[in-house]
Amino acid sequence: MTTSTHHKLRDQIENCILTGEFHPGDRLDEVQLATRFQVSRTPVREALMQLSAIGLVEIKPRRGATVVDPGPERIFEMFEVMAELEAMAGAMAARRHQEQDQIAILEALAKCRDAAESNDTDRYYYENEAFHHAIYVASHNGFLQEQCIALHRRLRPYRRLQLRVRNRMSVSLSEHEGIVDAILAGDADAATVRLRSHIAVQGDRFGDLIANLRQLDRRRA
């Protein structure tokens, strides 16, 4: 067949899930996917196996694959872990950052500020991701970086909802500034605390997130 769909098929299906085209709980029929992507069932199955291995898809024996539905509590748990991973990366970045890391972080921050001043939510969403990636890189722990990126990716849909909240963008930006101050000052503890509370969905934010999820559920039903 078209080949060159080597391991790209996995990414295609993954994107369909992460962009919300496939909803949580949706059944992933092998032949449907096969016809859709113009391949046979074999590569589809291999892609689904990979996605099940990273927890995006659930495969029940003889009962097919479905898009995993984390549920509010599980999403909260993931954010809790994400907060700690980010905090860890920030602490390491504070202790280990080099000149090029500093440059990259400041650049990313500037772009965030730009997007916020333009009130461009979509662009801020993108630059926000780049900002956090810059911190991962500055941690100089490649494994941590991979873990952060993977989890960040999985939480992407919910993070996008979060940003829709009123004033979230300007609050987020000022938090970013505090985080950068701490990292560049080499203050690992401050970076930890600030990143943790930046990510953590506590109080209002968690309520907002849950409320939005409920709304989504209602819309889906």
Place this chain on the structure above:
Amino acid sequence: MTTSTHHKLRDQIENCILTGEFHPGDRLDEVQLATRFQVSRTPVREALMQLSAIGLVEIKPRRGATVVDPGPERIFEMFEVMAELEAMAGAMAARRHQEQDQIAILEALAKCRDAAESNDTDRYYYENEAFHHAIYVASHNGFLQEQCIALHRRLRPYRRLQLRVRNRMSVSLSEHEGIVDAILAGDADAATVRLRSHIAVQGDRFGDLIANLRQLDRRRA
């Protein structure tokens, strides 16, 4: 075929890797694995895809699968992350543990003590794992629990090496006791500190040193 090899094949191959039967860098020939496990290539390939998704196996297009070889720095990075995840679980356990968690932790600790007093390294190795699992459960964060278990599993071979060190077992046991004290006292900070240093072979300083050294190497090259 024998069926019931549903997704067990993945675990079998994974075990072969984690127990060291398949060495890092080894080529994983599909037909060899197929004949060995009495199945066709299809389920073998599916298992390999899953293992590649979780980073245990590397698949290069048209060039086959090999057991991934992390290398010393990567292993160190993984331990660094593991330490933080364990510390996080311990802190949550300190804040959230219920009565049944306390029972489970104390039981696991008792079994560790028993194994240590019998000087039974293999049994201590096993009970040590159970002890840490009890802490994961007590964190009451299912996602964190899964992440910890997965990483713990991946680090198993290296941890085994660690335990062979002289006196490691008794040192480990007394550390366990301090950790349990902190958790049951609800002292999240103490639990964090103690678990972090329990996992990390050396303190953060060493990690920072390594990271900086690597940076120097790269600049020189």
Place this chain on the structure above:
DNA sequence: TCTACATTTCTTGTATACAAGAGGGTTGAC
């Protein structure tokens, strides 16, 4: 009309056949 059972159909799981690329070895030329 409802329920229990059988059949039928549909989907998954596995095996095998086929295609295509990568690597190695041989042969030939210089």
Place this chain on the structure above:
DNA sequence: GTCAACCCTCTTGTATACAAGAAATGTAGA
């Protein structure tokens, strides 16, 4: 003797055929 080109083989990637289990539907009996 060395190097390069070509062919052969071996392995991977994909498609399809086949087997087996699960869900759905239809039928018969109460």
